[in-house]
Amino acid sequence: MTYKIKLSRMLAPVLLSGFFLTSSPQTLAQEAxxxxxxxxxxxxxxxxxxxxxxxxxxxxFGTRHSLSTTTSKKEGIGAAxxxxxxxxxxxxxxxxxxxxxxxxxxxxxxxGRRIPQDVEMANVMATLKGTDPNDDRVIIVGGHLDSRxxxxxxxxxxxxxxxxDASGVAMVMEMARVMASKQFPATLxxxxxxxxxQGLYGSKHLADRAKKENWNLVAMLNNDIVGNSYSAxxxxxxxxxxxxxxxxxxxNETEEQARLRRxxxxxNDSPSRNLARYMENVGERYVDQIDVVxxxxxxxxxxxxxxxxxxxxxxxxxxxxxxxxxxxxxxQDIRKEDGKQxxxxxxxxxxxxxxxxxxxxxxxxxxxxxxxxxxxxVSVLTADLTNTTQLQWEAPAKGEKPAGYYVLMRETxxxxxxKKFFVKDTKADINYSKDNYFFAVQAVDAEGHASLPVxxxxxx
Numbered sequence: 001m002t003y004k005i006k007l008s009r010m011l012a013p014v015l016l017s018g019f020f021l022t023s024s025p026q027t028l029a030q031e032a033x034x035x036x037x038x039x040x041x042x043x044x045x046x047x048x049x050x051x052x053x054x055x056x057x058x059x060x061f062g063t064r065h066s067l068s069t070t071t072s073k074k075e076g077i078g079a080a081x082x083x084x085x086x087x088x089x090x091x092x093x094x095x096x097x098x099x100x101x102x103x104x105x106x107x108x109x110x111x112g113r114r115i116p117q118d119v120e121m122a123n124v125m126a127t128l129k130g131t132d133p134n135d136d137r138v139i140i141v142g143g144h145l146d147s148r149x150x151x152x153x154x155x156x157x158x159x160x161x162x163x164x165d166a167s168g169v170a171m172v173m174e175m176a177r178v179m180a181s182k183q184f185p186a187t188l189x190x191x192x193x194x195x196x197x198q199g200l201y202g203s204k205h206l207a208d209r210a211k212k213e214n215w216n217l218v219a220m221l222n223n224d225i226v227g228n229s230y231s232a233x234x235x236x237x238x239x240x241x242x243x244x245x246x247x248x249x250x251x252n253e254t255e256e257q258a259r260l261r262r263x264x265x266x267x268n269d270s271p272s273r274n275l276a277r278y279m280e281n282v283g284e285r286y287v288d289q290i291d292v293v294x295x296x297x298x299x300x301x302x303x304x305x306x307x308x309x310x311x312x313x314x315x316x317x318x319x320x321x322x323x324x325x326x327x328x329x330x331x332q333d334i335r336k337e338d339g340k341q342x343x344x345x346x347x348x349x350x351x352x353x354x355x356x357x358x359x360x361x362x363x364x365x366x367x368x369x370x371x372x373x374x375x376x377x378v379s380v381l382t383a384d385l386t387n388t389t390q391l392q393w394e395a396p397a398k399g400e401k402p403a404g405y406y407v408l409m410r411e412t413x414x415x416x417x418x419k420k421f422f423v424k425d426t427k428a429d430i431n432y433s434k435d436n437y438f439f440a441v442q443a444v445d446a447e448g449h450a451s452l453p454v455x456x457x458x459x460x
Contacts, residue, residue, distance in 0.1 A: 035285060036447055038182075039366045043286050043359040045178045048351040051358065054170035055227070057083065059160040059346050064147040066121060066198045067155040077194065080145055081124050084192045087173055088126040094181040098129045106205045114152055114198040123202045124192040126176050130369075132185035135399035137373060138210070139365055140189045140220045141175060142203065143168020144196035144306055147344070150333045152197060157333060162346040163322075164330050165196070167227030171358045178362065184369035185400060186218075193306050196224070203306035211313040218452060219275050219368055220317035221361055222307035227354035231324035232340075238323050239353040241291045242360065245307075245319040246276035247298040252314045266455060268296070268415065269438065271316035272307075274453045277416060279318065282367045283360030290356045293323065294415065300325075316452065320357060371442075371449035372402040375426070378441045380434055380456040389434040391456055392427040393441050402443040408453055409437050417453070 058064065061083075062075045070078030085103055092099035105122040108115050124145070130137070147161025148154070160166075169192045176190040195201030203222075210217050229239035249261065250270050261267060273296070280292040299305055299319055310317035326348060334343030373396035381390040395402060404424045408417040409432060417440070421428065430439070440453035 034448060036367070036370075036449065039363055040286055042178050042182070042362055042366060046174055046355050046358050046362065048355040050177070051170045051174055051227075051354050052346075052349075052351045054087075054173055055162055055166045055346055055349065055351075058145070058166040058169065059162050063155065063157065063159040064145055064161055065155040065159055066146045066195050066201075067116075067119060067153075070120075077146060081122055081192075081194070084124040084145065084169065084173065088124065088176060088190070091173075091177045091180040092126065095128060096181075098131070098183075099126055099176075099180050100129070101126050104206070104209075106201075108195060108198075108201050111199070116153070121194040121201055121205075123194055123206055125206075126180075126190040128176075128180060128184065128188040128190075130185050130187040131183045132399055135185040135373065136216045137186035137369075137399070138189060138215045138217045139186055139368055140191060140206075140217065140310075141172055141223070141361055141365055142191035142193055142220070142306055143170075143172050143223045143226075144194070144202065145169050145192040146194050146197050148197040148331060149343075150331060152331075160334070160344050160346065162344050163225055163228045163326075163349055164344055165224045165226075167225065167349065167354055168223035171223050171226060171354065171361060174358055175362050175365070179366070182366075184366070186369040188365060188369060196306055200304065200306055200309055204309040207309035207313045207315065210310075210315070217310070217315045218374070219364075220307055220310040220315055221279070221364065222305055222310075222317060222319045223357070223361060224305045224319060225321045225325060225330065226357045227349045227351065228322050228326050228329070229324065229350040229353040230326060230348070232326050232328045234324065236324045239350055239356070240289050241293050241323045242357050243293050243295050243321050243323055244276045244279050245295045245297055245299050245321065246270070246272040247311050248273055248296060250314065251298075251311050260457060263458070264455070265412065266438075269440075269455050271452070272311060272318055274440070274455075275316045276318045278368070278452055279320075279360065279364045280416070282363050286363035287356050287359040290360060292360060296415070320361065322353070322357075367449050368452070370445065370447070371451045372396055372445055373399045373443065374451040374454050375402075375405060375441050375443050378454040378456045379459040380439065381460070382458045383460045387433045387435075389430040389432055389437070389439060390427070391430065391439060391441065393454070393456075394426060396443055396451075400445060403446040404444055406442040406444050406450055408440040408442065411437055
């Protein structure tokens with residue numbers, strides 16, 4: 001069943017421009033029932049069986065440690081990279097020439113810690129080129145291919161890395177398979193990173209490359225440890241929730257940006273935090289029996305992941321991870337002690353849970369890629385003291401012209417957007433006080449695909 005609803009009919013009560021928006025705003029709960037049939041179809045095409053087969057193949061390489069062999073065709077990181085590349089190339093055949101595959105090689109210098117000597121590493125990337133030559137947006141989804149055991153320097157022992165992080169790479173590959181034949185105005189990049197366990201080297205290489213080459217990277221979705229629903233330590237079994245981590249205050253924030261943040265009280269409104277909100281809203285709309293839980297931290301307690309270098313370079317990036325990590329089967333030598341099995345083995349994964357988490361990522365990526373670019377120069381007028389809010393902005397400079405804009409609103413103590421208005425103009429006079437609410441603006445197309453929200457800055 002498709003839930004696609006024409007924008008004019010869905011939002012008719014609030015199609016007001018340049019006037020006070022006194023009609024009842026649409027709540028995000030109402031929006032949750034509205035689906036794009038093509039996105040829903042792609043989510044339904046994701047296969048738990050395919051995901052299991054992909055993980056099983058990655059486990060079969062014995063170890064995928066970043067310092068393991070690159071000469072064997074059956075074992076080690078080299079063989080694993082070549083296999084991922086060959087799978088991407090199969091998917092690319094359905095893209096009409098728009099998907100290209102590369103082994104993005106780079107050299108990591110000895111660091112005296114986890115890199116004993118200079119070593120060549122490589123990220124395996126499949127890039128689905130956008131169809132609109134005037135739309136330069138890029139969206140990345142990634143997971144890390146390398147694995148480890150208890151000793152992070154042990155490149156010889158079996159390190160199946162089924163959940164950490166063959167689960168994330170399988171997710172990326174299954175998304176590439178389903179999405180390769182579709183046409184998106186923005187460019188999508190599917191990445192299997194190397195070097196995460198040794199120090200986030202693959203993601204740092206790509207984040208630095210994106211910064212150097214001036215990519216218009218609007219979102220990076222990192223998926224690491226996303227396929228287990230059971231915690232042996234606590235006995236909790238939960239395959240209906242998944243965590244999304246996002247930084248609050250941008251790590252590269254300038255002093256000027258810090259002053260503005262303090263003025264607005266916007267500690268909970270970084271680009272990454274609003275990407276997480278977007279992922280929550282869109283993911284739950286398209287995937288049944290999943291609750292996307294926003295964790296207001298950049299990552300798990302005292303830990304990090306492949307989204308971190310993107311944050312450090314000023315990009316919006318988030319991390320998805322399962323709700324209950326099983327530490328008996330993570331970063332462990334394969335062994336039995338006192339009747340307990342240790343090791344990151346495939347039998348401890350839940351592939352239906354992984355399928356649902358894959359769907360959240362796919363829906364987020366597709367919705368963003370089909371949406372117009374975000375509005376420019378979003379501002380709130382502050383020349384007069386009033387109990388209303390005047391917002392203005394400019395249409396995005398590149399890409400598709402929006403059909404209109406959503407003005408999002410929430411109380412200052414609320415973590416999530418609560419209401420929204422639709423306007424066709426590039427301004428809105430809202431009968432709610434800017435003292436009592438946070439606002440943001442999204443560009444939206446005729447099918448309801450919305451950009452990431454942009455917070456207004458004060459202007460006189």
